Amino acid sequence: xxxxxxxxxxxxxxxxxxxxxxxxxxxxxxxxxxxxxxxxxxxxxxxxxxxxxxxxxxxxxxxxxxxxxxxxxxxxxxxxxxxxxxxxxxxxxxxxxxxxxxxxxxxxxxxxxxxxxxxxxxxxxxxxxxxxxxxxxxxxxxxxxxxxxxxxxxxxxxxxxxxxxxxxxxxxxxxxxxxxxxxxxxxxxxxxxxxxxxxxxxxxxxxxxxxxxxxxxxxxxxxxxxxxxxxxxxxxxxxxxxxxxxxxxxxxxxxxxxxxxxxxxxxxxxxxxxxxxxxxxxxxxxxxxxxxxxxxxxxxxxxxxxxxxxxxxxxxxxxxxxxxxxxxxxxxxxxxxxxxxxxxxxxxxxxxxxxxxxxxxxxxxxxxxxxxxxxxxxxxxxxxxxxxxxxxxxxxxxxxxxxxxxxxxxxxxxxxxxxxxxxxxxxxxxxxxxxxxxxxxxxxxxxxxxxxxxxxxxxxxxxxxxxxxxxxxxxxxxxxxxxxxxxxxxxxxxxxxxxxxxxxxxxxxxxxxxxxxxxxxxxxxxxxxxxxxxxxxxxxxxxxxxxxxxxxxxxxxxxxxxxxxxxxxxxxxxxxxxxxxxxxxxxxxxxxxxxxxxxxxxxxxxxxxxxxxxxxxxxxxxxxxxxxxxxxxxxxxxxxxxxxxxxxxxxxxxxxxxxxxxxxxxxxxxxxxxxxxxxxxxxxxxxxxxxxxxxxxxxxxxxxxxxxxxxxxxxxxxxxxxxxxxxxxxxxxxxxxxxxxxxxxxxxxxxxxxxxxxxxxxxxxxxxxxxxxxxxxxxxxxxxxxxxxxxxxxxxxxxxxxxxxxxxxxxxxx
RNA sequence: GGGCGCAUAGCUCAGUUGGUAGAGCACGGCCCUUACAAGGCUGGGGUCGGCAGUUCGAGCCUGUCUGCGCCCACCA
Numbered sequence: 001x002x003x004x005x006x007x008x009x010x011x012x013x014x015x016x017x018x019x020x021x022x023x024x025x026x027x028x029x030x031x032x033x034x035x036x037x038x039x040x041x042x043x044x045x046x047x048x049x050x051x052x053x054x055x056x057x058x059x060x061x062x063x064x065x066x067x068x069x070x071x072x073x074x075x076x077x078x079x080x081x082x083x084x085x086x087x088x089x090x091x092x093x094x095x096x097x098x099x100x101x102x103x104x105x106x107x108x109x110x111x112x113x114x115x116x117x118x119x120x121x122x123x124x125x126x127x128x129x130x131x132x133x134x135x136x137x138x139x140x141x142x143x144x145x146x147x148x149x150x151x152x153x154x155x156x157x158x159x160x161x162x163x164x165x166x167x168x169x170x171x172x173x174x175x176x177x178x179x180x181x182x183x184x185x186x187x188x189x190x191x192x193x194x195x196x197x198x199x200x201x202x203x204x205x206x207x208x209x210x211x212x213x214x215x216x217x218x219x220x221x222x223x224x225x226x227x228x229x230x231x232x233x234x235x236x237x238x239x240x241x242x243x244x245x246x247x248x249x250x251x252x253x254x255x256x257x258x259x260x261x262x263x264x265x266x267x268x269x270x271x272x273x274x275x276x277x278x279x280x281x282x283x284x285x286x287x288x289x290x291x292x293x294x295x296x297x298x299x300x301x302x303x304x305x306x307x308x309x310x311x312x313x314x315x316x317x318x319x320x321x322x323x324x325x326x327x328x329x330x331x332x333x334x335x336x337x338x339x340x341x342x343x344x345x346x347x348x349x350x351x352x353x354x355x356x357x358x359x360x361x362x363x364x365x366x367x368x369x370x371x372x373x374x375x376x377x378x379x380x381x382x383x384x385x386x387x388x389x390x391x392x393x394x395x396x397x398x399x400x401x402x403x404x405x406x407x408x409x410x411x412x413x414x415x416x417x418x419x420x421x422x423x424x425x426x427x428x429x430x431x432x433x434x435x436x437x438x439x440x441x442x443x444x445x446x447x448x449x450x451x452x453x454x455x456x457x458x459x460x461x462x463x464x465x466x467x468x469x470x471x472x473x474x475x476x477x478x479x480x481x482x483x484x485x486x487x488x489x490x491x492x493x494x495x496x497x498x499x500x501x502x503x504x505x506x507x508x509x510x511x512x513x514x515x516x517x518x519x520x521x522x523x524x525x526x527x528x529x530x531x532x533x534x535x536x537x538x539x540x541x542x543x544x545x546x547x548x549x550x551x552x553x554x555x556x557x558x559x560x561x562x563x564x565x566x567x568x569x570x571x572x573x574x575x576x577x578x579x580x581x582x583x584x585x586x587x588x589x590x591x592x593x594x595x596x597x598x599x600x601x602x603x604x605x606x607x608x609x610x611x612x613x614x615x616x617x618x619x620x621x622x623x624x625x626x627x628x629x630x631x632x633x634x635x636x637x638x639x640x641x642x643x644x645x646x647x648x649x650x651x652x653x654x655x656x657x658x659x660x661x662x663x664x665x666x667x668x669x670x671x672x673x674x675x676x677x678x679x680x681x682x683x684x685x686x687x688x689x690x691x692x693x694x695x696x697x698x699x700x701x702x703x704x705x706x707x708x709x710x711x712x713x714x715x716x717x718x719x720x721x722x723x724x725x726x727x728x729x730x731x732x733x734x735x736x737x738x739x740x741x742x743x744x745x746x747x748x749x750x751x752x753x754x755x756x757x758x759x760x761x762x763x764x765x766x767x768x769x770x771x772x773x774x775x776x777x778x779x780x781x782x783x784x785x786x787x788x789x790x791x792x793x794x795x796x797x798x799x800x801x802x803x804x805x806x807x808x809x810x811x812x813x814x
Numbered sequence: 815g816g817g818c819g820c821a822u823a824g825c826u827c828a829g830u831u832g833g834u835a836g837a838g839c840a841c842g843g844c845c846c847u848u849a850c851a852a853g854g855c856u857g858g859g860g861u862c863g864g865c866a867g868u869u870c871g872a873g874c875c876u877g878u879c880u881g882c883g884c885c886c887a888c889c890a
Contacts, residue, residue: 229889629828650853652849654850712849
């Protein structure tokens with residue numbers, strides 16, 4: 001290092017304290033205009049670090065949990081940028097889901113109805129409460145999407161402001177909304193690709209159905225909830241004999257839907273019944289009795305009725321035994337009208353059966369259950385009630401749609417599926433190619449994939465979302481030819497089959513014999529979300545860009561959506577290109593409130609972050625977030641903000657001190673200074689290693705501890721007398737002085753850069769005082785990450801322990 | 815019913831390949847020492863959830879139990 005004069009800062013010119021709010025706004029503006037965060041599309045994939053940013057749901061406001069996890073990503077990104085990587089860090093807005101749909105409905109008091117024609121200049125304002133008493137206005141899908149854009153634009157701006165203030169080094173030019181034309185086009189292209197490869201198929205089959213939302217749901221959206229149910233012991237007859245037996249069921253209202261009876265093949269109590277027909281009470285319907293390994297002799301009475309459909313096992317039995325289909329529940333979850341004594345509903349006593357059913361028809365399952373229990377209490381022909389004893393309480397786990405309030409039903413409906421169950425081994429192999437952080441999170445993916453039982457149901461009977469791009473031909477009688485889907489050309493996308501005309505047809509042929517009908521269903525929102533890496537890379541739209549951005553380097557996300565978002569994204573990348581979507585998954589934990597409950601909007605315990613920024617400063621809040629290891633749930637603790645705040649203050653003061661002394665610097669020749677640099681080099685090596693494995697919390701802790709213990713509390717005090725050369729102190733040579741000043745500056749420069757990913761504002765502020773000019777790197781965030789090589793130019797100390805020894809002496813004196 | 819994770823000072827958490835328990839906050843004491851009182855120095859405080867095992871030696875490895883959290887499971 002050659003002698004040179006450095007610009008210095010006069011401490012009297014600096015503010016007494018670091019004004020974080022003012023500095024944050026100032027640097028935000030600088031960063032945006034400088035283009036520091038921009039992806040350079042001319043650079044190769046190898047030079048680039050690609051982030052598959054989670055697009056937040058746009059439906060109100062962000063909370064402190066977002067701040068937490070998005071900070072993690074930004075810390076990783078800022079480190080990679082300093083390592084010289086070309087960063088691709090986009091932001092998406094997820095405005096394609098149920099939350100947005102609900103919000104638009106309420107705000108404008110509208111409902112989406114795909115059959116409604118498009119109104120070119122529809123203008124709607126926020127609905128008044130008076131309007132809300134009227135029926136909602138029906139608007140077409142295209143209008144609904146426009147309203148969605150209109151409403152979410154405000155939210156998106158607010159989100160962007162918050163994320164900018166948080167210091168996320170996002171390239172805002174790479175923003176997208178999941179409902180925009182390009183994303184809808186890509187989702188539809190994805191479907192066409194899946195279909196052409198044989199992965200997507202149409203099926204008329206029992207599917208999990210939510211009776212309130214009136215849509216099919218996928219396995220991944222289903223959760224079990226404990227529920228207090230009752231075992232109802234009901235006596236069945238046996239056709240052609242006086243024999244009888246008692247089944248136990250929690251769903252007596254499905255008795256009219258009974259299509260069979262089963263017990264375990266080795267169950268001696270019931271073996272004599274196999275092959276005979278049971279006769280249902282009340283309805284007198286003969287149904288086959290068959291053995292099944294799936295029946296548990298220990299459960300209930302060991303023999304049970306099979307209904308279409310009480311649960312997933314019923315579906316299995318119905319398929320394997322080729323039983324009749326008696327689907328008494330309608331899509332709204334109410335018992336449909338039907339007549340006993342017909343081919344579909346045979347009965348030995350049709351009159352009585354119809355009389356009993358008249359008590360149930362039109363009721364929902366809860367109501368029907370009560371009603372049928374009353375019917376079952378009445379004595380039958382033999383003078384005793386079919387309900388042999390009072391219902392017994394039983395704890396059961398019942399399947400619910402995760403957003404639903406009533407149990408799911410299995411209904412046979414027409415749905416689109418993606419074939420996944422036959423690809424478990426390949427999916428597991430892809431999961432193993434990906435590095436999960438923390439590693440144990442891979443288990444979640446493996447368990448889910450291994451236990452996958454149903455293909456991915458892609459279709460939803462909702463109105464708002466990305467339409468499935470299919471039409472069907474109508475034959476001469478006007479019947480839909482389901483086996484003849486008509487697909488749009490790729491350049492026609494995005495299409496809405498309810499509004500757009502298929503190739504080779506005229507709009508006038510819609511619904512006409514010999515014409516066509518449009519698919520009414522839309523995609524599962526995960527169908528679009530599972531394409532975020534491809535949305536970022538413009539897959540199928542710009543192949544050279546795709547090659548530079550796919551697969552991504554990291555997918556940041558939370559653990560509860562491994563089975564959905566991570567799983568589907570892995571599945572899509574595999575089905576489309578036999579690739580992994582990214583090389584690393586980084587899982588942030590949850591923020592827990594002081595009661596250690598997960599902070600979430602639905603719990604109503606969220607804390608909005610903006611006032612935290614004002615109160616503690618953004619760097620302090622980021623410090624709190626970055627202190628948590630990946631995958632670890634973290635308590636919301638304002639105490640930690642204070643510690644972060646103190647760190648920024650200390651940095652400010654220490655820097656003011658180091659940089660405020662004018663003078664020459666020279667070679668770092670003094671033994672103590674060399675010993676300090678040696679310690680610094682070890683720190684750099686450790687923190688670099690930590691960051692390379694996404695252990696930013698460890699790097700931060702290490703740096704922070706070094707900063708307080710070795711830098712401010714000791715080295716700075718030890719170097720001070722030499723650097724200062726006060727009039728009444730001991731005299732030092734120039735070499736001793738310049739060595740001290742050089743070492744102090746080097747230490748500050750290195751520590752600033754080590755802190756920069758976590759504390760972008762204070763480090764940038766200090767960097768700008770002199771280092772920006774000195775180094776030619778205008779921003780600390782564009783400066784190179786400190787390396788061993790950089791510090792190796794300073795010779796090692798003669799005695800490896802001299803720093804520790806000096807510290808001992810220093811401490812003893814004080 | 816299965817799987818995963820967590821359990822260390824009053825609080826929030828570190829603890830890398832097994833080698834005499836750590837930090838910050840809080841608490842007590844002493845300092846307004848010329849970067850910093852939004853500081854500095856210093857002190858007290860822990861059978862590392864229980865039990866058993868491997869080992870010369872266990873917070874760390876093995877087994878088991880308890881508590882909490884999460885994920886999953888064919889709901890009769």
